[in-house]
Amino acid sequence: MITVLYFAWVRERIGLPRERIESSAKTVAELVEELKAREERYAAAFADLKALRVALDQELADFTAPLAGVREIAFFPPMTGG
Amino acid sequence: MRVSVQAEPFDFGAECADFGRGGRDVGAVVSFLGVVRDDSGALKRMEVEHYPGMTERAITEIAEEARRRWDLADLLVIHRHGALLPGEPIMMVATAARHRAAAFEAAEFLMDYLKSRAPFWKKETGTDGSRWVAARDEDEDALARW
Numbered sequence: 205m206i207t208v209l210y211f212a213w214v215r216e217r218i219g220l221p222r223e224r225i226e227s228s229a230k231t232v233a234e235l236v237e238e239l240k241a242r243e244e245r246y247a248a249a250f251a252d253l254k255a256l257r258v259a260l261d262q263e264l265a266d267f268t269a270p271l272a273g274v275r276e277i278a279f280f281p282p283m284t285g286g
Numbered sequence: 287m288r289v290s291v292q293a294e295p296f297d298f299g300a301e302c303a304d305f306g307r308g309g310r311d312v313g314a315v316v317s318f319l320g321v322v323r324d325d326s327g328a329l330k331r332m333e334v335e336h337y338p339g340m341t342e343r344a345i346t347e348i349a350e351e352a353r354r355r356w357d358l359a360d361l362l363v364i365h366r367h368g369a370l371l372p373g374e375p376i377m378m379v380a381t382a383a384r385h386r387a388a389a390f391e392a393a394e395f396l397m398d399y400l401k402s403r404a405p406f407w408k409k410e411t412g413t414d415g416s417r418w419v420a421a422r423d424e425d426e427d428a429l430a431r432w
Contacts, residue, residue: 212335212407213316227300238428259405262340275300278405285365285406286320286377 206235206271210249211280214256217249232258232277233267249279257282287353287361288346292338293368298375305362306382312359314386316393318379320367324372328412333365334376337405341365348399352381355395356388365406381383 209222229235236253239246250256258265259278271277292297298319305314309318322332346365352361358381365377383389408419 209337210336211405237409259337262337262343264403275344278340280337280405281407281418282426283402283405284419284421285404286401286407286425 206274207276208235208239209276211278213281214249214279218245226269229271231251231267231271232260232265232269235271235277236267255281287349289342289347290364291338291341291351292364296364296365296378298378298417300370301362301364301378302380305380306360307341309359309382311384312382313384314389315380315382316389316391317381318385319375319395320377322370322372322374322376326412328414329372330411330413332370332372332376333409333411334370335409336365337408338365339368340405344404346401348396348403352392352395352401356381356383356392358388358392359384361392363400365400365404367406369401395432398425398432401425402429 205226207222207224210218210220215221220271222253227235227238229238236250240250242273254265258267258268261276302317306312345365349361349363352358353359360382362380370376379393381392400422402425410417410419
């Protein structure tokens with residue numbers, strides 16, 4: 205099981221802030237494909253990966269990164285702090 | 287060094303008065319205050335969302351990198367989340383060093399990295415509805431100089 209978190213408009217588009225999912229995905233990109241295949245709202249949220257960032261266990265990562273050993277994955281738009 | 291991610295308001299004047307005090311090796315203190323700006327003239331409020339856990343971690347990593355690069359006597363970052371009104375303080379940075387160049391540069395470095403590497407997202411609500419603030423290319427480009 206992996207915890208998936210969504211923030212900002214990704215959270216709004218998918219309609220929930222977090223969920224626990226069972227997945228056999230080996231990389232972030234594979235997990236994204238699994239999610240997109242689930243429902244239209246996921247497909248809409250993940251339509252343009254260039255507009256998204258991903259963090260694995262609270263560290264920024266790439267979509268090609270492996271998921272082995274990862275407990276928490278978060279998807280969000282580019283950050284706007286400051 | 288202190289990093290605080292909080293919903294509560296902070297007192298910029300009081301924070302600055304306390305900061306760097308008593309350090310005999312401190313010759314320069316630089317402080318920066320970020321305020322909620324109303325570009326449209328119709329902003330009612332700004333919601334700042336963040337990623338609890340990662341936020342503190344990311345800011346602490348950025349602050350530690352600043353301490354590796356510059357000889358700083360002290361460093362302070364406060365960033366708020368939650369609902370804010372136009373004109374309200376949203377965040378502050380302060381740096382203390384022997385000389386001003388290090389204090390200014392470290393403060394700018396912290397600001398540049400907080401903009402696009404700390405997990406905050408701003409949503410503006412105006413009289414015409416709500417929208418997420420988009421990241422600007424200039425903010426990403428600003429990191430290249432470091």
